[in-house]
Amino acid sequence: MRKQLPNPYIPMLTEVVSITSENKVNDIKTIELKFKKEEDYKNFAYIPGQFAEISLIGKGECPIGIASSPTEEGTIKFTIKKMGTVTSGFHNCEVGDIVGIRGPCGNGWPMEDMKGKNIVVIGGGFAFSTLRSLVLYVLDDKYRKDYKDITVIYGNRDSGEVLYQDVLEEWDKRDDIKVVLTIDREEEGWTRKVGFVAAIVKEVAPSPDNAVAIICGPPIMIRTAVAELVELGWKDEQILNSLEMRMKCGIGKCGRCNIGNKFVCVDGPVFSLAELKKMPNEY
């Protein structure tokens, strides 16, 4: 439970400490932020899968999933694709610029419920940010013993789109995580898998026994990958998604992110497939 500030629309202030370009076409960047006040950082206790409302004062605010893991202490990271006014503003940021932040928002991945289980992470493209947070968290020395086998299936259009190459390399070196990378078409120099994520899910055939699957990616990837999991005997309750909707406030007040009687910003963004099936198809 976070501390309620008197005015929940006022952001805490942070400073940009690093900017990393994540892909070849350079429309995805990760910015690393450090809180101006130590006290604010302490109040910003988050878990993987949560998001925050980040803003450039004078430009505007937008909801972005937190890409860093709480185990990476001292700073927080956001991976931002250049899309509109605010995200373009973030792409023009320099080290030292001030960024406002409100949050953490949303429910996040159920880290407690997943204890003692095998975790299968399936990601496609740019939607990998909160999955990065999750995997770093469960691989941390402090938490690794709480979770069983970790499998990551991560697909992209081409090798130039693969995010977080540095952490992927680290994961490759470990023997307590299985990482399967894939791209859509053959490419010179690519030694990993080739094929759509769904086909790779079929090939890897993760067992549903005592397991949770976490899927983030474009809708078509989610649909096809889920179909493969169902084929493998997975139940709707074991499959988790994180949704995106247009948001303004991020705290359940502005109204627009409702799907039926749920607000994605406070009741989500993480929902199981079983929950989603009960909700109207308006997302």
Place this chain on the structure above:
Amino acid sequence: MEQKILQKDQIAKLYIELSEEYNIYAPVNEKGNIVFKKIANSDEIELDYLNSKVPPKEVLFPKVEVLFEYKLDGKDVEITDRQDLDEKILIFGVRPCDAYSFELFANFFKAHGDWEDEIYLKKKENTTIIGMGCNSPRTTCFCTSVGGHPFQKDNIDLFLTDLGDKYLVEGISDKGKDIIQKLSWLSDAKDADVKKSEELAKQAEESFTTKFNFDLVTKILDENFEHPVWQEISESCIGCSSCTFLCPTCTCFDVIEENDKYNNRGRRIRIWDTCQSCLYTLETSGHNPRPAKIQRCRNRIMHKFSYYPSNYNCLGCVGCGRCIQACPVNNELRIIIDKILEIEKEEDEKAVA
């Protein structure tokens, strides 16, 4: 209960006495429409009105409201919080339906999620409501169908009943009783005055022509999200959003920055928004979860009569009838509810056949 009498020609006196302590908002006639405005003189108050065109929600939730102000200096940012939330507000002449809407607003801004909307809640806490019973409800009124009453005194601090040339004054809450103490010059009410007010309440209740069985409506809505009736309901809607802007329980807002570039300062503001606009849910990618009128019309009705009951155990409607009056194409709530109730009838007929 303390019951007093306020002569209509004493309104000026009441205003002078209370304006020392409160910012007073009251119904005024603005270009032929009744709206609640901050007044500087008791002559501005319009006493002869059924209800305002724009609900008094805008006193505490204005169309444009500052969330905070900022100054930019090179890379430095200085943020200033709202300084005006401690001011005491008094709203005069609120009808019982609208008084109830303030409760729904406060509950929603408190209830959903961990965060509370301190801006609204603080203002609400500092607000005193002088309500007024409805001697003659409009044909479009239906507060008795949503658990209300034209003389409902809950949610009101000081309750007035129009007895012709005077008002019967009743202190309901502690805030209201304090005001009665303060206005020591109010004369005592006679038994005949009280009796007359009871008669007026009874007459008003009996005069309602618009009545709905919302328990049944909620049940049907919960089961018919995909029903073809929504196509029919949304056909004539032109998406003007009058129904939502004039709804006393509609809380949705947009957030934008307003910049004064020449002075390196600005403010982040919220402005009324509406689920009837396609821009409301349009995402930057171009994807829109509610791209068509059918989804947007359905969202409004579902929100008030299905999502609200399932989340907060009450309807998201106070029965003021403004949406009925405002709809420019007569695709109004009474007709929509009738169409929804038809679903059940059709199914009953099928079952019999």
